[in-house]
Amino acid sequence: MKPRLVEVPIATPAGEFLARYSESGLAELNFPPVGRASPRAAKKEMVPAQIRAWHRLAETALKAIFAGREPKKLPPLDLAGTAFQKSVWNALRKIPTGKTKSYGEIAQAIDRPKAVRAVGGACGANPVPVLVPCHRVLAANKKLGGFSGGLDWKRELLKREGINLP
DNA sequence: TCCGTATTGAACT
DNA sequence: AGTTCAATACGGA
Numbered sequence: 363m364k365p366r367l368v369e370v371p372i373a374t375p376a377g378e379f380l381a382r383y384s385e386s387g388l389a390e391l392n393f394p395p396v397g398r399a400s401p402r403a404a405k406k407e408m409v410p411a412q413i414r415a416w417h418r419l420a421e422t423a424l425k426a427i428f429a430g431r432e433p434k435k436l437p438p439l440d441l442a443g444t445a446f447q448k449s450v451w452n453a454l455r456k457i458p459t460g461k462t463k464s465y466g467e468i469a470q471a472i473d474r475p476k477a478v479r480a481v482g483g484a485c486g487a488n489p490v491p492v493l494v495p496c497h498r499v500l501a502a503n504k505k506l507g508g509f510s511g512g513l514d515w516k517r518e519l520l521k522r523e524g525i526n527l528p
Numbered sequence: 529t530c531c532g533t534a535t536t537g538a539a540c541t
Numbered sequence: 542a543g544t545t546c547a548a549t550a551c552g553g554a
Binding site for chain 2: 464465466469478479480481482483484485486496499501502503506507508509510513516
């Protein structure tokens with residue numbers, strides 16, 4: 363039986379994100395729901411101290427990224443996925459703030475040079491956007507490609523990191 | 529096993 | 542310069 367994730371909202375200059383924590387770390391992060399406050403945010407008093415500590419880190423890191431800076435610390439991540447997906451997400455985290463990579467480069471980084479489309483799939487399956495910077499991955503010709511939360515978000519995030527797109 | 533995918537690069541208009 | 546197409550790896554049904 364699946365342990366219920368604790369949901370806690372994160373306020374950012376770009377809206378209210380929704381973080382979900384498992385017993386071992388941050389498991390999911392959602393973009394702000396369109397024009398609506400989070401329906402069922404956990405009561406903060408019921409959130410375990412451990413998770414509150416993680417939440418503080420997550421909030422700080424998120425705000426740092428929105429300010430275009432590299433986050434100093436991240437909460438532990440509890441990412442559910444296949445080995446392939448995890449290796450992709452791990453590679454994504456190595457992209458420094460303000461830089462971009464192509465799907466092909468990610469594929470090479472995980473030693474599967476031809477799995478470019480699969481890399482795209484793994485990016486789309488990324489449970490923790492922004493903190494795991496799936497938005498810094500562009501197509502080979504510097505085109506935007508796609509984004510789970512909507513391309514507007516991708517543009518916005520890149521812009522805040524000082525990345526200029528053609 | 530078949531289908532879709534947040535790709536890519538080359539071949540054609 | 543824009544469009545079509547095959548190759549390709551992986552995950553979900």
